[in-house]
Amino acid sequence: MLSEVRFDGVHKIFGAETAVEDLNLTVNAGEFLVLVGPSGCGKTTTLRMLAGLERPSYGRILIGDKLVNNVSPRFRDVAMVFQSYALYPHMNVYDNLAFGMRARGASKDLVAQRVKETADVLGLGKLLKRRPSELSGGQRQRVALGRALIRQPQVFLMDEPLSNLDAGLRVQMRAELSRLHQRFRVTTVYVTHDQVEAMTMGDRIAVMNNGRLQQVDAPETLYDNPANVFVAGFIGSPRMNFVPGRLASSDGRTSVAFLGITTPLGTGSRLTAGASDGEVTVGIRPEDLMWRPAAGPDCTLTLSADVDVVEPMGHEAYVTALCAGETVTSRFPPRSGVRPQERVDLALNPARLHLFDAQSGITILQRPPAAGAETLRSVGEARTNDSAGGRSERHGQPEARRVPSRTEEIS
Amino acid sequence: MAVVGTLGPRLDRERFQWSSLLMLAPGLVLLVVLFLGPVLYAFYIGFTNLALVGSRSRDYSFTGLENVARMLGDYVFIKSSWLTILFVVGSAIVGQSVLGMLLAILLRNAVVPIRIVVGSIVIVAWVLPEITVALIWYAFSQAGGTLSILLGHGGTNFLVLVPMLIVSVANLWRNVAFSMLVFSAGLRNLPSEVLEAAEVEGASAWRRYRSVILPLLRPTIVTNLLLVTILNLSEFTLIYAMTQGGPGIETTTLPIYVYQEAFVFHQLGYGTAISLVLVLIGAFFSLLFVRASRRQV
Numbered sequence: 001m002l003s004e005v006r007f008d009g010v011h012k013i014f015g016a017e018t019a020v021e022d023l024n025l026t027v028n029a030g031e032f033l034v035l036v037g038p039s040g041c042g043k044t045t046t047l048r049m050l051a052g053l054e055r056p057s058y059g060r061i062l063i064g065d066k067l068v069n070n071v072s073p074r075f076r077d078v079a080m081v082f083q084s085y086a087l088y089p090h091m092n093v094y095d096n097l098a099f100g101m102r103a104r105g106a107s108k109d110l111v112a113q114r115v116k117e118t119a120d121v122l123g124l125g126k127l128l129k130r131r132p133s134e135l136s137g138g139q140r141q142r143v144a145l146g147r148a149l150i151r152q153p154q155v156f157l158m159d160e161p162l163s164n165l166d167a168g169l170r171v172q173m174r175a176e177l178s179r180l181h182q183r184f185r186v187t188t189v190y191v192t193h194d195q196v197e198a199m200t201m202g203d204r205i206a207v208m209n210n211g212r213l214q215q216v217d218a219p220e221t222l223y224d225n226p227a228n229v230f231v232a233g234f235i236g237s238p239r240m241n242f243v244p245g246r247l248a249s250s251d252g253r254t255s256v257a258f259l260g261i262t263t264p265l266g267t268g269s270r271l272t273a274g275a276s277d278g279e280v281t282v283g284i285r286p287e288d289l290m291w292r293p294a295a296g297p298d299c300t301l302t303l304s305a306d307v308d309v310v311e312p313m314g315h316e317a318y319v320t321a322l323c324a325g326e327t328v329t330s331r332f333p334p335r336s337g338v339r340p341q342e343r344v345d346l347a348l349n350p351a352r353l354h355l356f357d358a359q360s361g362i363t364i365l366q367r368p369p370a371a372g373a374e375t376l377r378s379v380g381e382a383r384t385n386d387s388a389g390g391r392s393e394r395h396g397q398p399e400a401r402r403v404p405s406r407t408e409e410i411s
Numbered sequence: 412m413a414v415v416g417t418l419g420p421r422l423d424r425e426r427f428q429w430s431s432l433l434m435l436a437p438g439l440v441l442l443v444v445l446f447l448g449p450v451l452y453a454f455y456i457g458f459t460n461l462a463l464v465g466s467r468s469r470d471y472s473f474t475g476l477e478n479v480a481r482m483l484g485d486y487v488f489i490k491s492s493w494l495t496i497l498f499v500v501g502s503a504i505v506g507q508s509v510l511g512m513l514l515a516i517l518l519r520n521a522v523v524p525i526r527i528v529v530g531s532i533v534i535v536a537w538v539l540p541e542i543t544v545a546l547i548w549y550a551f552s553q554a555g556g557t558l559s560i561l562l563g564h565g566g567t568n569f570l571v572l573v574p575m576l577i578v579s580v581a582n583l584w585r586n587v588a589f590s591m592l593v594f595s596a597g598l599r600n601l602p603s604e605v606l607e608a609a610e611v612e613g614a615s616a617w618r619r620y621r622s623v624i625l626p627l628l629r630p631t632i633v634t635n636l637l638l639v640t641i642l643n644l645s646e647f648t649l650i651y652a653m654t655q656g657g658p659g660i661e662t663t664t665l666p667i668y669v670y671q672e673a674f675v676f677h678q679l680g681y682g683t684a685i686s687l688v689l690v691l692i693g694a695f696f697s698l699l700f701v702r703a704s705r706r707q708v
Contacts, residue, residue: 053607073611080611086604090626099622100612151612 002029003064003154003187005050010059012045012211019045021211023059027155030185032178033216034202036192038234042211043191047157050189051080063155079148080157083164085140087132093119093143094128100151118150121180138169149180156188162197174200195235199223207231229281229361232354238286238318240354241328245282247275247355247364256355258282259303260324263350265365274357275364283354286318289330291338295347303346305330307338321346457684463677471680478684487660488685491668494575495644495692498664502579503586503643508635510583511590516620518591519598530591537588545652548581570654574661578650582643589642590635597631598624633704640696644689665689 005027012020020042027033035043048054052073061068068076087096097115119125122142132140162170178201198205199219207214215227226232232240245258255264305321317332330346355365461471482488518526552558554568570577609619647666656663673682
């Protein structure tokens with residue numbers, strides 16, 4: 001059974017600290033929603049409130065159509081994978097898997113059958129007799145996952161389940177988790193601080209910071225149209241470059257000046273209602289700031305910069321350079337031969353610029369859809385109904401979606 | 412392996428130097444003189460007819476198993492051993508540990524003011540001098556005391572009617588704080604995520620306790636049982652102050668019998684022999700608990 005999850009004006013206050021502030025978020029039935037943000041942003045608290053391990057200070061939490069604020073975790077029919085795995089150290093794998101079903105009074109035969117099925121799905125068949133202390137990190141992770149899967153709950157909750165694995169295993173488990181979700185389609189809320197996990201696994205990503213929801217969107221939309229400076233800086237690696245700029249309009253044409261150059265805004269771009277002439281923050285993703293010799297014809301702007309650091313990554317190189325007094329990072333092709341202290345020409349496509357209000361950090365530019373972008377959802381106040389192609393529709397409940405008004409969120 | 416031979420002696424092995432013995436000697440001497448010597452001497456005394464006064468206090472001799480034979484025929488000794496086991500099992504192992512666990516769990520889930528008030532009261536009982544506790548419970552259980560009035564038997568002296576029960580409860584009342592503190596510490600150290608996982612998985616409070624908390628607390632439980640047994644096995648002050656072992660020999664546990672034999676009847680050799688039995692009982696329980704602790708994670 002697929003269930004939708006809804007947070008309705010949820011706050012959580014610990015003493016004088018507000019961990020979560022006015023959270024309005026709907027997780028569609030069958031959706032894989034990733035809750036991402038830096039440490040202490042309130043994402044784990046949000047998950048724990050959904051599990052019933054914390055009670056919200058204000059607001060309502062609904063699973064399916066049921067208000068669960070005062071429902072004990074026992075009766076919420078959710079399964080949680082903890083960061084520490086939280087396996088029962090005194091039980092073997094079989095008993096760890098069976099615990100939840102036994103606790104709910106399942107018959108012995110059913111338990112045995114389901115343990116076998118789950119163990120087969122996760123490749124734990126040969127480990128059933130072992131204690132957690134005799135398992136490797138990856139195996140423990142699988143048992144923790146199995147313990148959640150076996151119960152066939154309404155909602156999966158995962159709290160940084162991959163953070164204790166080494167890099168190789170993490171990539172492998174990431175794919176495995178995605179595969180499991182494709183197969184079982186259980187509504188999943190996945191908490192992580194790793195934006196790569198968020199981008200690769202989420203149907204949609206909810207970005208949180210300082211207890212507030214910043215933006216909820218499909219990964220590509222989030223990347224192409226970040227709602228504010230925080231989201232723009234958090235999603236994407238290396239980080240987006242932010243430089244001060246100035247917006248000026250004359251004769252109905254708007255142009256922006258930054259890093260010593262001035263350019264009219266791209267034809268597809270449209271300023272939001274709140275935009276006005278004056279100070280702005282210009283955002284440039286490192287991959288949009290290219291080495292002139294490697295740039296395409298649409299990179300009409302050229303900037304001159306002094307190379308500071310070159311970080312070769314193998315398949316590419318990150319070049320940090322000083323440009324008009326600002327430090328910017330740019331992605332170079334590998335083996336460009338560029339050395340520190342060298343003067344280079346950087347190229348930029350004006351259509352790839354991001355503009356943010358200098359004070360509030362909120363985006364003031366509606367960028368055109370990037371070529372090849374699978375889904376696009378409007379940003380800011382423009383919460384339109386043209387959700388055609390939106391991912392959540394595949395799960396059959398487009399009308400249930402309630403993307404919170406992000407412009408309000410950020411203020 | 413060929414390389415190993417050419418590298419000289421290994422550097423990571425533990426080394427022994429004869430000169431270390433010199434440095435250790437003062438400690439060793441103290442240990443032998445003040446600890447090992449007296450223990451062995453006491454062991455020897457247990458097999459003699461040494462008396463505290465009279466001719467045997469000077470001319471005592473090794474009597475072999477005579478003291479053991481005397482014990483086996485000594486009705487008071489057998490009754491006393493039985494009372495001691497009853498006291499340790501009833502008051503310490505069952506009473507104190509179970510009640511201590513119950514208090515620890517209840518206080519863990521209690522709201523802060525209750526936790527502080529109840530916790531403090533329990534600990535105050537523990538901090539009170541044993542003599543004070545003995546006086547409180549003596550007065551409490553006398554004819555016309557609080558207990559008899561509460562039970563509606565104003566003229567009954569419960570310390571005479573059920574002496575062993577009263578001293579056991581008094582002892583339990585005083586010492587429960589110890590077990591409670593040990594278990595509280597154990598509970599605090601349990602991995603909270605494991606307990607939360609059990610809760611999210613749908614386990615009832617009782618099931619969480621039985622299937623998760625109790626097995627994880629096992630090392631703490633064993634430690635508690637070991638300490639509580641050893642502490643209670645030699646309990647003297649409280650019982651002696653309340654009953655002097657009476658009425659009759661109804662509360663004469665082994666420590667009290669040892670005291671009477673050695674210092675009242677001046678039979679130092681026999682008294683020491685009985686105290687060796689006390690050591691055996693302690694060793695038996697300890698072994699039991701240590702073995703139980705091995706069967707775990």
